[in-house]
Amino acid sequence: MELGMEAVEDDICILKHETAYGGAGESPVSVCAGDESVAxxxxxxxxxxxxKKRLRDTERENTLLRKRVKQLEDKLFRPEAPSPEGPQYVNKAFSAYRGIYMEKEDLQLELNKLKREKSESERLLNEQLQAKEMELLQLKTEMETSQVMKSLTSTQDYWQVDRINSELKIHTLQEELERMTLEKHRLQEHCEDSSGTNCDQNHVESNPSDKAVLQSYEALATEISSLHSVLKQQSDLMKKLGDKPQLAANRRASPNPTHYPGALGLYSTSPVLLPPPPLNQASLDDSSWSFPSPPKPSDALFWEGQRQGLSQGSPIHSSRGSTPISPNGDWAKPPPY
Known part of the structure; x- marks a missing residue:
């Protein structure tokens, strides 16, 4: 720019110099060449x-550049003045941070407290649950034990009642058999009175009442035999139930104890009470009971032997001619017609 300004100044000086010395003398060249000088x-x-125009534009641009350089120098080398709102903003930010931090600490303390309360409540609930489970287990065990003892006791009572009922039924059937035997003797006497001693096999088979008596006798003998077998089985079962306390006492010394200890002394504390046998029959446990097949009218020797027995008399029904029970428990066969 300085070189441009110097060139402009040189041009100005040249023009001024030509103007100043233009009228001093006229040279032949200028006279001759006037048109060229004007041009x-x-x-x-x-x-x-x-x-000049370029100079003004250049000076204007230079001024703008100087201002820009000054602004850049001021911005670069001079410290910027602090803003009046800076400290207030920092104070507000610090206060907000401090409030948030304190709130976080309070929430953390509350969270820790809730965690402790939760763990304590879980521990208490677990203890209560375990106690309830133990109580339920104990109640279940007691209930099962009582059920087993009750079932065992009821089984013994049932067998005793069933045994007594069977004995009563046998006694009733024996009385019925005696009654039927007396009826047969009565019919036999009636037959002897009406027909004499010539009653043969054809007469017996042709009489319907005699057949009915024989059939009733067979049915009663069969039923008594079956009842006797059932009663014998029940007696064996009662003996086995009575032997179980000894087995339970032996199991106490074994490494595997019984699950229900209350059931060990059940049979020892509740003995089986058996009723005494009737006076007119042998013992129920006697295995010598035998029921012969019903007599046939063709057995003449058998009827002949029975006539001799009837002539000697009966210890129970001697006045009516009925056949008693034999001493060994066998039923005597009725005499023939």
């Missing part, structure tokens, strides 16, 4: 105006 002067003036 040269016009060119110089035009160049001068152009240079």
């Amino acid at each position: 040269s002067h016009f060119a110089l003036v035009t160049a001068y105006e152009d240079i």
Whole structure:
């Protein structure tokens, strides 16, 4: 820029110099060439105006550049003045951070407290649950034990009642058999009175009442035999139930104890009470009971032997001619017609 300014100043000086010395003398060259000088002067003036215009533009641009440089220097080398709102903003931010931090600490303490309360409540609930489970297990064990003892006791009572009922039924059937035997003797006496001693096999088979008596006798003998077998089985079962306390006592010394200890002394504390046998029959446990097949009218020797027995008399029904029970428990066969 300085070089441009110096060039402009040189041009100005040249123009001023030509103007100052233009009228001092006339040279033959200028006289001769006037048109050329005018053209040269016009060119110089035009160049001068152009240079001045460029100079003004350059000076204006230079001024703007100087201002920009000054602004950049001030911004770069001079410290920026603190904003009046800076400390207040920092104080507000610090206060907010402090409040958030304190709130976080309070929430953390509350969370820890809730965790402790939760763990304590879980521990208490677990203890209560275990206690309830133990109580339920104990109640279940007691209930099962009582059920087993009750079932065992009821089984013994049932067998005793069933045994007594069977004995009563046998006794009733024996009385019925005696009654039927008496009826048969009565019919036999009636037959002897009406027909004499010539009653043969054809007469017996042709009489429907005699057949009915024989069939009733067979049915009663069969039923008594079956009842006797059932009663014998029940007696064996009662003996086995009575032997179980001894087995339970032996199991106490074994490494595997019984699950229900209350059931070990059940049979020892509740003995089986058996009723005494009737006076008119042998013992129920006697295995010598035998029921012969019903007599046939063709057995003449058998009826002949029975006539001799009837002539000697009966210890129970001697006045009516009925056959008693034999001492060994066998039922005597009725006499023939």
